[in-house]
Amino acid sequence: MSFTVAIVGRPNVGKSTLFNRLVGKKLALVDDTPGVTRDRRPGDARLIDLEFTIIDTAGLEESGAETLEGRMRGMTEAAIDEADLTLFLIDAKVGVTPVDAAFGEILRRKAKPVVLVANKSEARGSDAGFLDAYNLGLGDPCPISAEHGEGMLDLRDAIVEKIGEDRAFPEEVEDEDDQAIANVDVPLDTDDDEDAPEPAYDETKSLRVAVVGRPNAGKSTMINRFVGYERLLTGPEAGITRDSISVEWDWRGRRIKMFDTAGMRRKARVQEKLEKLSVADALRAIRFAEVVIVVLDAAIPFEKQDLQIADLVLREGRALVLAFNKWDAIEDRQETLAKLREMTERLLPQARGIRAVPVAGKTGEGLDKLMQAVVDTHKVWNVRISTAKLNRWLEQVTAQHPPPAVAGRRLKLKYMTQIKARPPGFIVSCTRPDALPASYTRYLTNQLRVDFNLPGVPIRLSYRKSDNPFAPKKTRKIY
Known part of the structure; x- marks a missing residue:
């Protein structure tokens, strides 16, 4: 983008509405409640023929530096310093307030270009x-x-x-290397006669990671430690984060796009409209991500809500990594770690082998191990297994433990292939798939996980009834 623009103003003057209008999507949460936006959110804006980066900011309020409002104001001023131009919004229905005048003086002292915008000018009396x-x-x-x-x-x-027109419309320079990443369709492996080479994992491709958990688990603090500066608003108050904010940084030469999300409480406790919007935004971040880090408080891990969040991530088909945060506050670490590992295996059996890493967001302890666990889990999530290997494996496991007979009739598993990755999905051709018990499906899934080294990711296993070669073929009608 050619330049950066920050949108500033008092709370509830329409900054997020204008942000959504310029980016063309409903990215920022919008509500009649003042002070909805707290963190600064960047986006790619387009206005007629202009293309630039836009930053949505928190409402400017006069308050002490140690208060939540004061920390929000600090984030807004950081956005002003980062931007090349500031859009200063006022409410035309209300007019100029003393707070507007005070912050207008601050913008003048910044000595940066300012465009004064009178929003809500369509209203009567504006x-x-x-x-x-x-x-x-x-x-x-x-x-x-x-x-x-x-x-x-x-x-x-x-x-x-x-x-300036030179900055607004820079000359385009053609660059052959600057190309958009194409979506590559991975062909299905249907060769059951010989082993096909399995595709190599791309270590350089960017990685999308979402960080989720209960309120006040330390998600924003941990992300700030990752990027190396106070990018996200933090504090002792629970539920500070509302929007799902993306932060990009490099880890060992690889581009990481990490999403900070609002804390997710139990559904019965979510009553206010604003919190419902925040949780919906967090769910969208989970669906968009490839790997999801569920942050748990190491002192009080595996609350019911923690398990529900982890189960939600697995049902969405995302790769899951657990982070036991606030590890610096734990005294007996060896005993606690053994207890946490036992609880992980016992309480999350649907994805055995989940990687769980103790970390300390404040000090940075364990964050490199956490990112390595994310990359390792992402590799497993992308794995593809040749059809020949799968069918040799199917023959072995069914010989060791044949499927049970139902109503005196034997069930036969004939053929198996992988139909997708991300997460790994397999289909088995068999007789009477509706009669196959769930216990045998769990047996096959667990054996797949062990024999092909697929720990910690959801595995999709479905069945398909094979065609009867002796059945009469349906005639095709020609009109």
């Missing part, structure tokens, strides 16, 4: 507030309606005037 904006001394206000998309052309012209 003319007085629009004219009042001239008192801020930041130039002509630009009247818009972020909710209805009015005034976007005027906003585009104001941005170009402030940033």
